[in-house]
Amino acid sequence: MSLRERKKQLTYQAVSETAIALFLERGFDKVSVAEVAAAADISKPTLFRYFPTKEDLVLHRFADHEDESARVVAARADDESPLDAVRRHFLDGLERRDPVTGLCDAPQVLVYLRLLYGTPSLVARLFGYQRRSEAVLAHALGDRMPDRLAAGQINAVLRVLAEENWRRIDGGMSADRAYPEAVADAEAAFEQLRSGIDG
Known part of the structure; x- marks a missing residue:
């Protein structure tokens, strides 16, 4: 820079x-x-x-993560699928207690997330960031209709997993206590993505 x-x-x-x-x-x-x-x-x-x-004064922190999944997909090894790369990255985030995964009980993160999720206009604006994240992921996957569908499904899974982890933390669980459930949920969610809902 x-x-x-x-x-x-x-x-x-x-x-x-x-x-x-x-x-x-x-x-x-x-x-x-x-x-x-x-x-x-x-x-x-x-x-x-x-x-x-x-x-945007609050949500700029999410701007740094808008293209995160797309970057992970672009940087993956040749023998790793895009879905496996995103899964690996999310599980690594859980282990690091990355706030983006929702599994972080650091006091400053807790007050920030309570501000975010407790303010309807911020939640509404957050969806704009998520839509842009979906668009750049779709582009990284190839930008055809199946790629756009896959990007939407992957982003939805990441969002729901993070919200569920935040629900646990906001309910009083420590990140360490919630970690095994968070990992199990992530594994189940990515398996469902891989095999399809009927599978």
Whole structure:
């Protein structure tokens, strides 16, 4: 990255962290974009150059993962199928307690996910990120109709698994305690993808 790109990335991160801190303190709907801009010491137009919507101030963390499955598929070994590559990557994420898998009980992740899932406009905006993720995965698979269907199915499985893991964590289970069930669910889900619903 060039110096300019690094500075832009640091500003991007700082503004988002400022916004999230305000949202956690007072609630997403009770903080205006103008207040975020003032707290971050930038103008409102500058803020909108970085974040097109208020929701993006929270959801930019998901933007880093939009093309994650596509990258995994593109980087897989020649003898590994796309589905096996995504499965391997998700299971590795569970083992690392990657927040994207929903299986993370770090305090800062818990408060962030409660903000996210407790705010309807953020949940709605999240679907936009998931649609873009599906599109880039479909492109990595080949972009034909069967590839688009496969990308939709894979993304749906990843989403449902993450939501189920988050439900466990939000219900009071530790990530370590939930881990065996999360792995079993993931294995069953990927097997169903491989064999089909009737199988």
